[in-house]
Amino acid sequence: MVLFPDRRSSDEENLGVDWVIRYQFDGADTSAAIEEFRTLVRDLDEAGLRTQVRHGTGSSLLVFVNAPRERLGHEIFKARVKDWLDGVSDIRPVGDSQTVIDGDTEAEELRSVHHLVTGRKDDGGAEVTANRGRWKNITACFPLHSPNANRGLFRRWSRIRILEAEDLDELRALFGEKVALYFAFGQCYGFFLAGAAVCATLSWMYYGPYSIGLSVISSLWCIIFVEYWKVQQTDLAIRWSSRGVGETKANRIHNVWDKGPEGHETTLRTKEIYQAEKQLLRQLPQFVFAILASVVIGAFVLVTFTVELLISEVYKGPFKAFLDFLPTISLALSLPTINSILNKAATRLTDYENYPSEAQYDAARAQKSFLSRFITYFLPLLLTAFIYVPFGDRIGPSLDALHITWLSNRVPRHTDSSHLQQQVISFVLMTVMLQFRERNFLLRGAQVSFMKYLHYLPDRPTDILHPYRRSDSSSLLLIDHPEESGFLSRVRDESEASVHDVQDNLLEICVQFGYLALFGAAWPLVPLVFLFLHWTSFRSELFKTIMERQRPAPLRTDTIGPSLRILEFVARLGCLSTAAIVHLYRRDVRQVELWSLLLTIFVTEQFYYVARYFIRTVLQKIGSETIHREEARRDAVQRRYMETFSEEAADLCRVYKPRVRFNEIMDVVIETNRRDSTAASSEYARPSEDETEDGNEPEIPHKISRRTNTDLLRDAEKSTRFWSWHQAPQETIEAGIKLIEAISVASRLGRSVPSNGQVTPKKAD
Amino acid sequence: MVLFPDRRSSDEENLGVDWVIRYQFDGADTSAAIEEFRTLVRDLDEAGLRTQVRHGTGSSLLVFVNAPRERLGHEIFKARVKDWLDGVSDIRPVGDSQTVIDGDTEAEELRSVHHLVTGRKDDGGAEVTANRGRWKNITACFPLHSPNANRGLFRRWSRIRILEAEDLDELRALFGEKVALYFAFGQCYGFFLAGAAVCATLSWMYYGPYSIGLSVISSLWCIIFVEYWKVQQTDLAIRWSSRGVGETKANRIHNVWDKGPEGHETTLRTKEIYQAEKQLLRQLPQFVFAILASVVIGAFVLVTFTVELLISEVYKGPFKAFLDFLPTISLALSLPTINSILNKAATRLTDYENYPSEAQYDAARAQKSFLSRFITYFLPLLLTAFIYVPFGDRIGPSLDALHITWLSNRVPRHTDSSHLQQQVISFVLMTVMLQFRERNFLLRGAQVSFMKYLHYLPDRPTDILHPYRRSDSSSLLLIDHPEESGFLSRVRDESEASVHDVQDNLLEICVQFGYLALFGAAWPLVPLVFLFLHWTSFRSELFKTIMERQRPAPLRTDTIGPSLRILEFVARLGCLSTAAIVHLYRRDVRQVELWSLLLTIFVTEQFYYVARYFIRTVLQKIGSETIHREEARRDAVQRRYMETFSEEAADLCRVYKPRVRFNEIMDVVIETNRRDSTAASSEYARPSEDETEDGNEPEIPHKISRRTNTDLLRDAEKSTRFWSWHQAPQETIEAGIKLIEAISVASRLGRSVPSNGQVTPKKAD
Structure with missing residues (x-):
């Protein structure tokens, strides 16, 4: 809504x-x-x-x-x-x-x-x-959302294409570091996608799929993205002085203890009491879960392949072209359901594992969620790429042994490299459709607006909507006070709005990144498709945050946490998978020798580690402006303190904070804030050119919504009455x-x- | 001396x-x-x-x-x-x-x-x-060394076999965290070796070399060692409140700056001024260095092999059995020289790279030193294991092409698996001899004592030793004051004593660990040999620290730093190498198919990552007693502070420090210290059983050296006069x-x- x-x-x-x-x-x-x-x-x-x-x-x-x-x-x-x-x-x-x-x-x-x-x-x-x-x-x-602040953000975002550092500061000031960091990451990912899309599309136009050059470049690009984001993340954590927040362990409330929290001699509350060994034992079932899930999905994929084989070989009737693809498409379409089932199981398992701190719980849940996504979305493709197509020749003889000769004779037709490409295309498009449907604001916005419109029609049947009109005296209680009615109706809407789970969105990006890193070589248009999806949905995500969703509890974080580890893992796997796919499918699959494939994979893995080491070293050495500035600041403060040992100098140890405030009157504050931040930043860095340009512009729309003192007074009275x-x-x-x-x-x-x-x-x- | x-x-x-x-x-x-x-x-x-x-x-x-x-x-x-x-x-x-x-x-x-x-x-x-x-x-x-404290340590160490936590505290109190951490690591490594030696020797007795079971166990054991040490290291860093010291960047003095240190606007001194980009450029020559060194050593090894071939095939005269081994032995013996040349080049390169901080400089130097050791000691063995023996068959034909038929006909004799084993044995023994000669205290101690004895002989020719007796008046200056002569002579001895570079010893351990991890499968007695070397030289290291070497500047550290990364790298490479060696040499080398070898390596690499992940997770979760206690302490202090917000509670945030003091009278302090540490530890943990046993024992020897007040006064007067x-x-x-x-x-x-x-x-x- x-x-x-x-x-x-x-x-x-x-x-x-x-x-x-x-x-x-x-x-x-x-x-x-x-x-x-x-x-x-x-x-x-x-x-x-x-x-x-x-x-x-x-x-x-x-x-x-x-x-x-x-x-x-x-x-x-x-x-x-x-x-x-x-x-x-x-x-x-x-x-x-x-x-x-x-x-x-x-x-x-x-x-x-x-x-x-x-x-x-x-x-x-x-x-x-x-x-x-x-x-x-x-x-x-x-x-509750802050309508005035949200309106200011809405105006600003309608004009800009790219979130500046100040926009992220505003997001942080309203919704907390977690949400702001998500949007910073989303934007960084967008740039990464844009780069990948340009390279991949150009390479596709000139060299087609399975290009070695593109594979190397895109593998390196993936590593660069992950390492670059690490630097960015530190940069933002310093900017928002939330560095080290991830280490502080807020205790989870719904944690089962061995003894009551009071009874422990060391006054340590949860950590020790719920023994590490016991907790490790509780983590064992997840492996059973992962293996079971893999087997089930694997079997499911096998059935689909067999059905596809049957249809394509046996069926000769009408709509053949369409029916040939039916199994793959239905597999693709059934995956979200499977994934949501696995996800629920993962959450339950994580609950059972009973983590002492919220951060550990989140990390474990994200890990399992990604595992279930990995099994659902990537396992079928991996099976196709590395088992079904290359070993297709051998499926025939083994079917022979099972006396299904009529089938086995026809199998080899399928072992062509285009099969993998087709499947990648259908999976990617399926994912895009799903994520687009879920995320795209315009689509759902229109739908909701239409619903609202119906709701406001004057000639609607009132009985259904207003049963209390004919109710007895006690129902009078249920009629809102006129002064509050607008406010209450907004609160009711917000109370029913969807909750934004940043982690889910991050995992979606991880899945996208996975397709790109693992199977980008088979269909180089993958980044282009995801770029389209990302830039449409990313903006709508922004607007949904202020217009359609419950305001999130403003949690702090200094990292995208588990997702970062997943990205690293996917980047590594992607290198191997890309190398193997290019090696296998570049020429005829059946002529590839196993030793050369394995050698390629082995060499690629070593290449990955070497490349990551160098990219990391270089990026961390160059660092970011904020990191250098922070170091300079600390250095300066330390020197000053060492000279005077005074309380005032000690106070200077406070980290430089960009102060952003959204009070009763958002627009005024935006101006002050801009002035503040320019003044503050000039202490340490020159303000960037476009910032000053932007800084003057927003005043005009803000003046429109500026409220008079009378308004404020009236609000205060209303509040008191409430x-x-x-x-x-x-x-x-x-x-x-x-x-x-x-x-x-x-x-x-x-x-x-x-x-x-x-x-x-x-x-x- | x-x-x-x-x-x-x-x-x-x-x-x-x-x-x-x-x-x-x-x-x-x-x-x-x-x-x-x-x-x-x-x-x-x-x-x-x-x-x-x-x-x-x-x-x-x-x-x-x-x-x-x-x-x-x-x-x-x-x-x-x-x-x-x-x-x-x-x-x-x-x-x-x-x-x-x-x-x-x-x-x-x-x-x-x-x-x-x-x-x-x-x-x-x-x-x-x-x-x-x-x-x-x-x-x-x-x-200067503190003779009394050293005497106390000498007595204590003569009685004990294993350094307790308190012994490490004493080491830290006298020689600083860096030295103490080295000895803690050495001891930890000793236990690791003992475990490995028992397993490997038993396996060797029953299954011979190239046992699969032993390979898996020893690979896992290597990973466990590295991960366990990480926990131990954190434990000690907390105990000595040096956690985070590695992060603080003391500036190196001999650093070339782009601008003068004063002229920078941000008052940041070295970091920014010496630009990161420029420094990265300066790091490029090391790759040229590594490649050149590898090529040279590779060529050297090739020549040795050829000579060996010539001798074994062509020479039929006397001492054949001895001469067959001559090339390998001379190769092994020449390696230390090569290594020291490479080491010098590495140090020069590191100087050129011009690091802004001491820690970075040390890390870069250690990395290069290890690289040069790796190239010298491991490259020949790797060439033998993976090129020379397996591809020996193909060397023949290629020599044919070069018209050296008489040689090529005889080549295949060499491609047996015992060749690798022989080479491993000679390399390991060479290393042991070298390190033993360098480190063993008893040997050199005896030698030095003999020299001293000669020196004190009454009838030695005095002219040579005392040229100043017949000198002119100005030489009178060179005669020591009788009161100071003893002291001055000790200082002169110390000033000429060798300097202890902990890093070098750590790198030696890394080399030992490398032999064990990479080639332990070929000759399972490797850990036993190193265990012998380690337990003899480790004790002599201890005594040398107080008796033979210059006292080191007591530097702080919270990690063994670069060596840890080297150990991790070696453990990973060791898994791969062990798997490949076992796969190759278990049966006839010539019958091994390349694809199965590569598959083994690939699977092993994945196995390594999975195993490391689990071992790390489990060990870090279980943690150590000190880490738990530190967390409990922090928790307790925080709660107390949050209740009162008082200065006194704030002071409690001070980390628990085991206070150890060696002042004028070492023995008295040891007692106080023992009392102190027992009292302090009883606050947080029960004192261990053997600790209290030990606590009373040392009083007897200490009383012997207790000095009277008169002695102290005389010392003070002497000091004033000096x-x-x-x-x-x-x-x-x-x-x-x-x-x-x-x-x-x-x-x-x-x-x-x-x-x-x-x-x-x-x-x-």
Whole structure:
């Protein structure tokens, strides 16, 4: 759904709501729901958070969470202290248990709210996480989008083609390092694809597939991409002072312990308690899983090949050209389903493996997810390339032995090199279609707009959409206050929006990269196709982040983590696979001698290691501007400190941060920010040319949306009124109970609960 | 030479001398020597160091350096601050430009002296380094051994077989982390060898060479060793709080800059100024070097083989059995010479590459040194194993083409698998002999003792040893003061002693490991032979460190650095080589098909990566006790800090350090230290059983050498007298000039300068 463009009251802000929890309950068992809801509000209250409750869509309540200024400010301070203790930041923040500070960015503040809501109770959190553990009924737990900031981003992104460093800073300031790093990586990958596409297409035009020159160049290009990104990643981590964040191990909440977390003598909480040996044992089943999955997919592929053989050889009727391809196409189309099944199994396995920290859990899950993708998408192609086509000759005799002579006589026809190419083409196109359908914003945007349009038609059958009009008195509760209705309807939309999992997108890129690295030699247009897909979907990803998806919890990271290891692995495998494919298919497959193939592979592998070593050395030595600047800065600060040993010099150890803020009025801040960042960067580097050009331009559109002081005052009043409904947690609980009862009465009367409460008062007017 | 055991005045301490510089001059050009000496003393004075001068052996002066208490204490404080700034230590040392603190260990204090003497001038040092740059005439620059501490170590080591953690702590306290880490690694390598020797010998007895089972086990064992050492290394780095030291980049002094170090706008000193691109270019010649060296050695090996062929086939005279082996043996014996030539070339190349930091320089030099060793020792064996023996059949026909028919007819006799084994045996034994001769202490110790004995004979011709007896008045200067003579003679011995390069020993271990990993399959007794060599030479290494060698500058490190990468590389190559050798030589070499060999290698390579991944994962997960304890400590401290935010809690962030001190009276300190470390460790872990047993034992021998207060007072007086000879640097310079003149007069009179001044006054009595 599109959350923002055609909303009328989009000017309104979030009424002081920091976080929203959507509590879904079973309409039939009201008492259990009431009990659970009561626990929820109490937990939040114990963590020092203020709450309000409104009804959501369906049988759900929306709990609005506000972190009071003192609580939040101290939490931010504590997070800074933790950063210092973990070595992420150089300087000890001065303060005590009363210290209250501002976050540098909205993301930092929201991260602290996130920690208060989802963090462990003995860390001061409320332990409320969506869809996990005892809070299975909480279906969403998210911060609200900031409409004004999003509008600013929308305007900016509509004008630019390439994300500058400042754009990434803005993304980071709003959505956290994880999301910003994903987009930085996506853009870097786009450039890599563009380079690969140009080379490969030119080579395809002049030399056709299986070109040795292209293979060498593209293998090197893959290595360069991976190593270059490593440097970029460090660059960004320094820029956002999140370097070393990956090392700090935030404990996972839903971790099974051997002993209670309190009972350990060393006061070490989870690491030691859940023994390493035990955990290693728990990791064994994944191998069984991988082998089983490979066997099943392998068998599936074999069946498809046999069917294809049967059809192409035996069937002589109409649509033969189409039917010949049917098995491969149906194989390709069934793979996503298989993959999603494997993915679920992988997640379950990872849950079972019970990692002590979130980072380890993510890494293990990503690894398994990629493994399942690898088995689904690449195994069939690898089987075709290295077993089916080269050994096709020998399949005949072995079928002979099984007395299927009529089949065996016809087999050799298939062992031509075009078969691999065809299969690569169909797999790549299948992947493109899938990813395009999933990602492409324009397509789905149009669809959703049409739905919205239907929704707003004046002559729609009102009964279906507004069952409460004829409801009894308790249902009056379910009618929104006119002042809040716009806001609430937006929150309801956001609460039902899809959640953005950066890791999934990264894995999709890994799969693309895999096709390109492994089978690019067979069909050199692979990078061109992916380039098309990437540049369309990458932009729509950007817009979807602000317009269609739940705002992600602004997590920090200094690396794309598991994906990086996957990319390295794929680049290595790609070298081998490319060499083998070129060697096999360059001439007649049947005339290739095994020893020469193996020699090629062996030499290629050594070549890969040597090349990677040199590329890495060179790239890391040259480094990036930011890395050099950081080193210069540290050097300068150290010298200054060593001269004076003063507190002030010690404070300078603080890493240079590009400060970006999106407050009530986004556009003003953008200007200040630009000024700030120019001023800040001039200390260390000259501002780039195009930046200054851009810097003046955005003022015109921003002025349009600039809001007056009266607007601000009105907003503040609205916010106060919103939070004054229930003062104490007990009031929230009572209000919630009333809502639960009202909703369950409504559903018992057989009426559907409105999907959008905002419409009701409008009709009532 | 043996510095310590049969010395009579070994009780005396170092008279407050922290550092000794040996200035060697050309007796002919006195004025240049005087000028240079003047600069030397002034430089030292500018760095705030006190100096005394005495004459050394030959045409040399000994400059004694003392760092005044305030200067040294502040330097130690500054080093701590730098550690904090570099992230090595967690806590900011509180203080200002006047702060003076004690070092935790003698090594820490000496490290600061080292920094004062050799450090860059703008860091407050004197830039005096031995054998480099403008100080080519300084032939030694070293701290003095601490006789009492050394005696304690000697006693302890005479009783123990295995170095405990506390022994390593003591080594670290006296000689710094680099030396201690080397011995820790050596011991770890010893255990690895023992395991390998047991397996291999058993397998050899039952299955002979080329056993598949043994190959797999020993390949895995090699991987386990490398990965286990990584964990151990981290463990020790945490124990000695030197973790992260490798990252801090101390600038190398003799680095050529593009611009002067002052002129750079970012105040960054060396890194940026010497451009990365330029440096990369400078690294290109090493490839030419490697290729040239390989070709030369390859040609050399080819000639040897041909000669061997000629002798074995053509020669039928007496001593045939011996002469058959002559070429291989002479090849083996000539290799050390070749290696030392290559090594010199490698050092020159590394100098040319002009690295900005000491660590990078060391790594590059080690890499090149190993490359030259690899080419010398392993290339001939690899050529034999994979070219000469398997393709021996084809050498015949190709010689035919060259019309050397009489030779080609006889070639095939040589292509048997025993040839490889013979060569491996001779190479391994050659290496063992070489390393044994170089390292074995007992052998050389006996030799030196004999020399000493001769020296002390009463009826030796005195004229040769004491030319100054008949000298003129200026030579009176060259007679030592009786009170100092013992001390000075010890210093003269030390100044001529060999310098211990840990890196060289590590590379020797790498070579041993290489033989074992690459060719262990051909002759399974390799580990047994090396085990013998290692356990004899390792102990003598220990004793040599305190008795025969110059005390090393106590440098810090948290890793064995380049050697670790070499070990990893060798382990990987070893897997491939072992698999190939077993595959080739298990049956008749000529019947092996190329494709099956290549397939074996390919599969082995994949096996290596998988095995390494799992071994690494398991070992790192299990980790070590120290690592777990460190994590628990950090966790506990963080929790405490987060509760109080107090300065006291912040101070607890200090890493747990086992404090070891060797002061004037070593034995007392050992007791305190033992008590300390037990107390300290009981906080976090129970002390191990054997540790407490050991803890009480050493008291008895220590009491014997305990010195009375009178002794101490006398030492202090002696020390004061020693330093009162020259008060101002000008006096030192004048004294030095007089000595230079006296020595050059003596040498002009055609008399040799006494090698040991101490003897003169004894005769004069």
